[in-house]
Amino acid sequence: MEYVARVPETLKSFRETRLSTLRPTSEFFDHHRLSRPSDMNQAVSRISYNTRYFSGNYGLVVAILAVYALITNPLLLISLGFLFFGFIAINRFAVDPLQVGDQVVTQKSLYIGLFVIGIPLLWWSSPLGTFFWLVGASLFLVLSHACLIEPGVESEYGAVEEGGV
Template sequence: MDVVTRIPELAKQFRETRLSALRPVNEFFDHQRLSRPADMNEATSRLSYNTRYFSGNYGIVIALLAVYALLTNLALLIALIFLIGGFAAINRFAPEPMQVGDHVITQKSLYTGLFVIGIPLLWIAAPLSTLFWLVGSSSILIMGHASLMEPGLESEYGNVETV
């Protein structure tokens, strides 16, 4: 099955699985439920519960931080656009060898040229530092929120069986 024909199906599946886990904004930012945990055991139990309960919201936080990181690191954004766009252009417009004057240009030579230019651009853009910033900032935000947010009443009744 072609990817283009599967897009509506993939969007529906994404909506059912990931977006169903989103909690309302007023619940995610409920300042009345914020409190300092009494000890490390309470902080750990809050982390465990809240990371599962707010998993969809935390995914959005990570996505927003990733977009922010790309927009503030324009060199990385340009390098990624160059590499991804070049790869797509070569696949679309040059699937077979072309004759230019006395030279035959193949897909392999185009990929080589793309990577000879694109990999140094990517190296200069420092993607690892951006990745480490993203991991660090998202983990600090998520762990801070999850440990400070008191679990709701539904967490107390999560283990109760209905008859």
């Protein structure tokens, strides 16, 4: 139960750290700043700057893609829910051994049953394919956006400040 007590402070720290780095959508989707980099050095420079500058937005893009991947793979969602809620149910309701007829059902046997059903169901729902799709789609979207968006004027001033002027 101590985990439940930490949830509000965890959400507050998440909001302060991650959500504070979100840039406005007008800046993130500014089509006036789109241009093709002239060479590889400029592309790497843009990727380096934009991944730091838009890190909150990119995290949100990856989270949206992850939710999309779960929604479009309902068997994966069902198998993850089965395992997650199975663990919760066993920990909450089956702490003591239970007598069913001549058999004694222990917490260990319930976990074995959960794994015997849940692991093949999870394997059949192809979590690795979904994971690699998520990695590939995220990399493609984040790197192409970071490469094509020109850094703003503030990046010029950041280089001057770092130079010790």
